[in-house]
Amino acid sequence: MQWTEEQRALAQKYKRLEDIPVEERRYKCHTCNHVVDATPCPVCGETELEIMCPLDHTHCSHEVVSGIEYCPLCGAAVCPECGCHDVSQISRVTGYLQDVSGWNAGKQQELKDRVRYTVA
Template sequence: MNWNAEQRALAEKYQRLDDIPVGERRYKCHSCHYVVAETPCPHCGETHLEIMCPLDHCSCPHTVIERIEYCPLCGQAVCPECGSHDVVQISRVTGYMQDVAGWNAGKQQELKDRVRYSAV
């Protein structure tokens, strides 16, 4: 991923999402789909908000991409073209395409560690 200078500085400044000071955090509300600066969500009252990675910009114009990369700050899958964290990663398991979001942590790490080859 080709992060811009501001994104690289953020990734170097913080090692984990929990290191971001509370005053600088943004949160993703999965109930009303807003990005908010406080918890609970002022729009719907949801209390279980996810800390939003500062490298995420929430809009990926790409429909299907062939490969995936991982964010250096939060470790989540990102679009290698634009860096958006708003991607659904699927993998072929015994002949079926499946969303990997439901996989346990060990299986997701195994997916990250896979070596990919391309036939040229």
């Protein structure tokens, strides 16, 4: 993913999502799938909202991509073509494809640290 200079500056300005001032935050509601400016969600009333990464645009048009990259601000998996954070990452484990969102933090970090090679 080729991050713009504005996105790189934002990632350097805030080291964690919690560092973003409350008045600048946006939230993702995973109950009704809306992006809102305040908690609780005005659409469904959900109170457990996730702080939305400012580098996320939430509209990925790619169904399947071969690789994955990670957000420089929040560390979440992103689409390598558009930078959208709403991706499901799968990996082959002992012959089966599995969604990695259920893995523990150590196993997810191991996946991030893997070196990928291409055969020419």
